[in-house]
Amino acid sequence: MAERDGGPDGGPRWLSGPEQRTWRSFLTANRLLFDRVERQLQQEAGLPHAYFEILVRLSEAPGRAMRMSELASTALSSRSRLSHAVARMEDAGWVRRKPCESDRRGQIAELTAKGMAQLERAVPSHVEEVRSVLFDALTEQQRQALLEVSDAIVGHLTDDDPPWPVAPDVAGPPA
Numbered sequence: 721m722a723e724r725d726g727g728p729d730g731g732p733r734w735l736s737g738p739e740q741r742t743w744r745s746f747l748t749a750n751r752l753l754f755d756r757v758e759r760q761l762q763q764e765a766g767l768p769h770a771y772f773e774i775l776v777r778l779s780e781a782p783g784r785a786m787r788m789s790e791l792a793s794t795a796l797s798s799r800s801r802l803s804h805a806v807a808r809m810e811d812a813g814w815v816r817r818k819p820c821e822s823d824r825r826g827q828i829a830e831l832t833a834k835g836m837a838q839l840e841r842a843v844p845s846h847v848e849e850v851r852s853v854l855f856d857a858l859t860e861q862q863r864q865a866l867l868e869v870s871d872a873i874v875g876h877l878t879d880d881d882p883p884w885p886v887a888p889d890v891a892g893p894p895a
Contacts, residue, residue, distance in 0.1 A: 753853050753854060754769070756849065756853050757769060757846070757849055757850065757853065760845065760846065760849040761842065761846055761849075764842070764845045764846075765838070765841060765842035765845070765846070767838070767842055770795070770797065770801075770805055771805055771808070771809060771814075772839070772842060772846065773795050773796075774791065774795050774797075774802070774805060774806070774809065774815070774829075775809075775814065775815075775831065775835055775836075775838065775839040775842075776839065777791055777794050777795050778791070778815065778829060778830070778831035778835070779831055779836060779839055781831075783830070784830060784831040784836070785828050785829065785830040785831070786828065786829055787820060787826055787827070787828055787829075788802065788803065788806070788817070788826065788827045788828070788829055789826065791806075791829050806829050809835065812834075812835075812838075813832060813834045813835070814831070814832055814834055814835030814838055815829050815830065815831060815832060815835050816829075816830050816832055817829055817830070818830060
């Protein structure tokens with residue numbers, strides 16, 4: 721890992737001008753995009769993006785249920801943050817927790833019919849927002865390049881193969 725140890729003189733491996741511009745553009749684009757998506761979900765569905773992501777993951781899971789530890793991993797959340805979010809969603813009636821039959825210490829989060837209805841109400845406007853702020857700004861070649869770059873970064877930052885979490889390769893909801 722000599723590359724991480726620094727430049728040829730042992731100092732930091734400073735970013736070049738083009739790398740600095742790329743980094744700052746990447747940060748700005750991400751912040752603007754996620755702020756818009758978060759604001760849209762909050763205003764139109766009363767959901768923070770983190771809750772929306774949990775509902776989506778549960779809706780895609782077999783039986784619309786998933787072990788809490790697995791849900792935390794796939795939703796890219798800490799266990800404590802996930803537990804807090806699930807507790808709030810339980811209060812809303814969107815999710816229920818039940819004990820894991822194979823491990824008494826584990827818990828299963830299950831999407832309720834009310835939670836599925838909330839997700840179904842949120843998805844159309846959310847998908848339109850994602851399309852508007854991301855995909856409409858890109859050509860087909862840029863979309864493919866974005867996928868390749870995103871997969872490369874995820875693959876570099878995780879030990880999983882293929883890059884994780886992999887979204888279903890299907891058209892239609894959820895986003």
